[in-house]
Amino acid sequence: MPIFVIPGNHDAIDGAYVVNGGDILHRWTNERFLSTPHRVRNCSGRVRYAIPFFCDPDQDTIIKCLPSCRSADNPAKYPPVRFGDYALWFARKSYEHMANEPAPAGRGRRPRPPRAGEFDVLAYKIRFSAQLPRGEGFFMLTDRYDLALSTASVAARDDYVHASDLALTFYPGAGEAYDRAVAADPGFALAHAGKAQVLMRQGDVGAARAALAAAKDVSAGLSEREASHIGFFDLVFAGRTEAAIAALYAHLAAMAARRAGRLQRREPERPDRRLRPHRTEAPDRGTDGQPRIALRR
């Protein structure tokens, strides 16, 4: 298996998996396997799926330099640490909403210490479910700005995000992308509303009103923010400019209040941000939250 430890950009290799080691392997192997700085960029010019798969040990696993990775010349660089403690330390320092998170309860047993050369994965899970509830569920798909969207379709969400990027910057193709989002999930209210906005500015008033009506038809059970978003365009389309401006101020104030409330309660916008299938454009940090150096020797 070729292992790249060279910093720089690596093109995808056909038929190969790319496995990025993290901080736990870094500590376990005494830096034989490095915690690599990695960031996956989408250079295709198209929307594409990223399905991250994380492989972590059990909370109680003690991460201690493996005997085969240390010697008199190369002593252990890191003291042993319980995985759960390390993960919590990382989360607290990286995410504001985790700052006061209590330590997870251990299972009351000490793990068997690994034997020389043993390298077992004690627990793993696929933190992803395609079955998404609508509304205030455990798992919400979000837009580019981390705002929850009432759709259960990842494809619809991706087309919506793409359409909104194009619509915001006045690049062509937004209407078609909203159409694809609606085709993937006819119940996706904000995609109908986005299409309405595009049609209106193109001067297609009748079609714009029909698209906004479609948004309202499927608006039962929407979040307050989404309902208010649609309500704003309803006022604009009705020519009620001053009422629309007032509604906009109310919309923004409510968003700010919800955000402040979450921060005060130290709650994340969603129960677990990592559950979200995401477009991997943001820099990926290691579990220590620091930009990492790959090559030390």
Next chain:
Amino acid sequence: MIFWFTSYHAMALSEDGQLGAARAKIERSVAANPNNAHGAHGFAHVCYESGEPDTARAYLSSWLASYPRDGFFYGHLSWHLSLCEIQAGNWAEALRLYRDAIALDRHSGGPQQKISDGAAFLWRSELADHPRDAAAGRGLYDYANRALPRPGNGLADLHVILAQAVIRDDAALGSRARQMEELAREGCYPSGSYLPALGRGFAAFERGDFSVAIEALAPLAGGNERIGGSRAQHDLIEFTL
């Protein structure tokens, strides 16, 4: 998202005359996302307001070169570029831009942009002593009646009025003025009596009744905050004077 908000904030600052703050903001916006037509638009406005047509000209020419021809703002930004060319004395290039991207059948925007940019270009070209393109004026007038039969957006309505004045359709001007006043009474037309008065001024100008035109237009010049838009659009009122 910050790139989008800052592009609009910069526009608002520039319309309010806070050019230094507008310049800093639009530069941040464009740096954060160069592929944003609102950013390019804001930059063009800030340059126009700051009296830097050459900067705007260089920027817009290179920006439009990589912007899709069917992008919603291709027509409107071509109009901005044409203003810079007119200011630089390049009438031939301005006319080329008009024929390529501003004329009604070439413009990539919606009805409001098509009418505004087309009518403003034709009016400015006449103010600069170029001969009237009667067929283009008639085309805009017909399109405006069809696509924007009722008043709504003040800035677009300004240009609808201009198209109507050029055709000397006093009946249409009068009925649109009444519609605006009615909307204003219902609280749905914030600019109130501004555009009806403007329509009377343009109509007087068209029939050569300059003292009436000046009497109508002079009090309106500088009052553009009532209908939105920027000096790039409203200067045509002052230039008419």
